[in-house]
Structures are given as C-alpha cells and as structure tokens.
Amino acid sequence: MEIKITFPDGKEQSYPAGVTPRQIAEGIGPGLAKAALAAQVDGLNVDLDVPINKDAALRLLTFKDPEGRDIYRHSSSHIMAQAVLRLYPKALLAIGPAIEDGFYYDIEFPEPITPEALPAIEKEMEKIIKEDIVFKRRELPRDEAIRFFADAGNKFKVELIRELPDDAVVSIYHQGEFADLCRGPHIPSTKHLKAFKLTGLAGAYWRGDEKREMLTRIYGTSFADPKELKEHLALIEEAKKRDHRALGKELDLFSFHGEGPGFPFFHHNGLVLYNQLISFCRAELYKRGYMEIKTPIILNEELWHRSGHWDHYRDNMYFTDIDEKAYAVKPMNCPGGLLIYRSRLHSYREFPIKVAEFGQVHRHEKSGVLHGLFRVRTFTQDDAHVFCLPEQLEDEIGKLVELILYFYKVFGFEDVRIELSTRPESSIGSDEMWDRATRALQNTLEKMKIAHKINPGDGAFYGPKIDFHIRDCLKRTWQCATIQVDFSMPERFDLTYVGEDGKEHRPVMIHRAIFGSLERFLGILIEHYAGNFPLWLAPVQAAVLPISEKHFGWAEEVRKKLEEAGIRAATNLSDEKITRKVRTAEMQKIPAMLIVGDKEMESRSAAVRRHGAGDLGAKPLEQIISDMLKEIAEKRIKP
C-alpha cells in the first residue's frame, strides 16, 4: 500500500506504508539524513524510526528548528543524567527538560556535589557519546511504569506518573543501562550530540515548591556545531563583562545602599541618561497629541479598594498612616489618572484622550529577587492612558504598536517579539468585557500581520495585554512595553463622556508603557551598549584634553563653546601627560575626545578622537560642533 506524504513546502510524494521518517530523509539526501534529529508527523513530534502508516504531513526536524533544538537538548540532558548515574549510582533523577539556550536536570544526590564535579561528568558524557548508544522507546501501561520506577527507588518519577490519567500509556526511553521516564522524542543515538558544556550548578526545589525537597540542578547547553557552542559561551562571558551593576559603579551612574535595598540612587551621570530617555519620550508624545500629568505617590487606601488593587495587588503594596487614616503608596499610576479624568466632564469630541505620566511607583518585591536596575522596589513607568470610544479601540492599539516599534528602532532594537496575555485567575470584570478586550488586541495584531505568541492567564488583573520583548545584542530578551485594554476601571470609577446623543456613555481605556520601567530600560541599555552610549545619550559627550598647561585657556574656551551649543563637555586640567588623559577618557567611555595643543590653539581647532577609534585629525571647532549636533539630533547609534 502506498501513502502520501506532504512536505512543509506543500510538495507531496508517495511512499510505501510503514516508511520511517529516517528512510524518507535518506531518500531526500544524505545531508538531511545526517541532520535530521526527529520528525513531526501531522504536528506530533516523533522519533525518526517510527513507521508512518497513513497519509500524513511530515516535517523533518533538525537543530535549526526550534522543536529540533529542544529535542536535541532534551536528549543532552538524558546523556548527562546517564553520566551522573554512572558516577553517582545512588543519585535520584527528578526532571530534566530543555530550556531556552540549553537544558538542566534536577537530581537528588546522597551527598552534595560542587562545581568541581562537573568536568568529570562532562568526561563521562564524552564517553557515552563515543559509545554511540541508541535511544529506544518503550511504551507501557501506567501501573507497570509505576512499578518500574518504584523498583528503581525513584519517588520523583513515581509521583509524576501517578498524576497521569489511569489509562495513560507511559513511555520510557532506554539508552544502554540507562532508562528514564520521557514523552520523547529523542535524537537517534548519543553520538548525534556534537557539542555541549555543563554551565552551572544550582539548588532548585522539587516542583518549584520551597516546602519540598531541595534538589541539585545541573545546567548545560548543547549545539549541533562546536563553533556555535563557542559563540554562545562567548556571549555569556561578554554579558558578564557588561553587567550593568559593575558598569553603573565604574561610570558613576547609580548606586545601591543598605539603607534602602532595591531603591536605586541615581548619580549625576545616571540621571543625565534617565533624563535623556524622558526628554526623548516626552518630545515624541507631544508630537502625537499626548497630554502629560503628574499624580501623588501616596493616596488614601480607599482608592485602592475601589480600583481593585487592594484585592488583587495588596501583597506588592506598601501602606502607611497619615493622621490615623490608612494610605497606600501607589504601585500603579492609573487610579490617580482616573481621578483627573473625573475632575471635569468629557465630550466624545475630545477622544481619543491620551494622557502620559512619568510616574514613580513602589512595589514590594521579595528580597531575593532584587537585581540591580532590572528588579527594584521603586521605578518610574513611562505610563500613559488612552481613553477612547469603543470603535476607536483597534485604531489606537495599532498606533501604539507602531509607536513602540519606532522607539525600539531608535535604540537599535530591531528584533522584537510580541506576546498576548489573557485573563488570569485573580481578576475583575465580566467575561464579555475580557472577550471584547482580548479580541481588540488580537484583531489589531492580525490586521498588522504581526506574529505573536499567546500566554494564557498572564494578563493584568483588570485586562488582557500585549507585551513587547526586545532582543539585545547578546541575544537576550527583555520584556519592556505593554499595551493593556481595560473596560473595568472606567466602570469602577464611573468614567463617562457625553456622546453625540447628549447622553452619558462609558469610555474604554488603554494602559500602556513603552520603556516599561525607565530604570530597567536603562539597565538594558547599559548592557546593550556595554556602557558605550550613543552620543545623544552619553552623560559626558566630549572630553576636552589640553596637551599642557599652556593650552588650558583654549581648552576652557572650547568647553564653553560646546556647552553653549548644548553639548555636555568636560575639560581635564590635570597636569598628567596627554596619553594619560586619553586613557582616562577612554576608560570613562566618553564618545568624543577633543585634544588641543599648540597647533589647535593657533587655528582655533581641536584634534578629534572618537572612543575606540583613535585619532581622526584636527577640525575647526565650528565644524566639530555642527557635526556633533547633527549626530545628536539624528540620535545616531554609531558615529
């Protein structure tokens, strides 16, 4: 009997029934046969040697496919587990999935192990790879699987299987002496693992529950090509070097103090950056018809009951008393903004009303999660609320999406991923409202042909949202912007507008932030640029470096001219040699150095040196200033 196989490109071909994906791959070419790790048959991931008995759509998965990558890394974790059991026969395996960029396995060791144990495990893995052990799938009824793992003394696997339905068929993968509970599929054999590295050791709780066993998690990563592995490890090294906490100290941007854990202190240089972000943002918003407001940080607790925050966000809030009345420190800006909306009547003719607020919020974060500027207890949101008619909703969302993508481009973030989050368990509002709001977001994305992932149950308590994740130059992703559609707050705060019919109606409101948190965005920028900020952002844009004392006068004049033109400049009037001054300025990552000596003083010029680029020769001061102003105005990322 013949069956028809449909390939991803739409081509069809006939094969005898019972053909395996591996045979099909071999028929297509030796390159593909070698690269194929597993297959997807009618959307289901399977091993390469599973016969296909009916017409089906087939995708051969290689390391280039996200699914193939996961399978490869999951198999890597099995190989690691096998190595661990050879070295520590009494260790108990818990779970070992593939994750972004790698894999891990949670293991209970009879004796704690240290990172020094990793090289030995890696060596054993090499051996297993050389042995070229085949991954074999075996299916068995739930009861038998429980017995199998109970006999092996593995309470973790037994617990996992017990949670499956009674009639579930459980699969176990064997590779030599090693067997593990696993849905699969896997790479054909251990020798397909070409490049791996164990990257770390950490504690992790069984099932993420701090009341349960503490397991040892071994992290690793693997790639199909040793070169890729090397590049990946280099990126991690580079990320360590760019740590914004260290750069923040070195460049005198911000600090943290025991007197206020999680509360950042901005130094002058850091505040220049922060203010640049705000000025840029403000200018763009004013061009687009936004208004700007500022609301108080502490407001009566009653307000937070009305908004629903008390019910749904209390654990993250700070409270205080004023004149024996209960107050709360705002964790979000919206309720304050709503009070302003209510302060006068609104007409449908005003819509959409766009109101921005650079609002400082405080959120109580658990002490263990604080992390430099990435995770703090007070931060400034570039918040805005758009009030509009229901029929304007999708248009307004579309404009926001465009605005957000435009912003990211300015900073050089071109790779942006979008996720749509739906109603969480703890939430307010009717199903119908949630439905309409979610549909509005989804429709807009679809109209704009923007690919997006869906995160069920991840929305805000008052509405669904789309989040924007940017990828930095080290390929890490960060959640920044968010657009949230909210029918609930307008109702809770009884917001109205007078419609064409002269009657009162309920507006819709959109919450949105672009940077998300200015503090966190700044942290991302510091690491993205490695502290080498584009000229328009740099705290000090030009360092004027006189060769000797004779040139101090001209140097000061140059500095004044720069400052008059609005360029942030500093002179180095120390009695150090010029080489030393250059070194100091280079280490401070100042983008432009203007060196002045006899020649330059004579011709009213300066020798330009750009950070990391060496001497670029002398230019008249006027030209230097106009060149710099142009670069600043264009917000060029590189000179």
Add this chain to the structure above:
RNA sequence: GCUGGUGUAGCUCAAUGGUAGAGCAGCCGCCUUGUAAGCGGCAGGUUAUAGGUUCGAUUCCCAUCACCAGCUCCA
C-alpha cells in the same frame, strides 16, 4: 521569601587565633607633556553589625543586615 555562598581601604583583591597588606583611585610635590598608565611622597581600615567561645577574635561559633548565584515571582 527559600537554599547555598560572600562581606577586609573609594575600587579590585592579599594575609593571620597574638589588633592587617598590595595595586588602582585620592591628596602633595617634581616633570610641561601630541593620542590607552611619567616619577617620588603622603594619607587612608573599630576587618558589615551585634553577641558568644578564648588570656587574646578580623580569623572559630551564633544572630542580624547587605550583596552574589539559583528557585519562586515580575516592569
């Protein structure tokens, strides 16, 4: 919050059961400098905080605080 680790000069790091040392930075001199470190000197520390063991603690033990890694959570 939980698990583990760390805490010595502004920074990076040494050392020791008998009250601490270097480099860089800082300050003071000398040099008057041409594109990533000129030379010399000085100063700088209740060894995170509070207890305990000890003749004696910075070192050992306990608690607290902060930080780091991870878990959980998140802008």
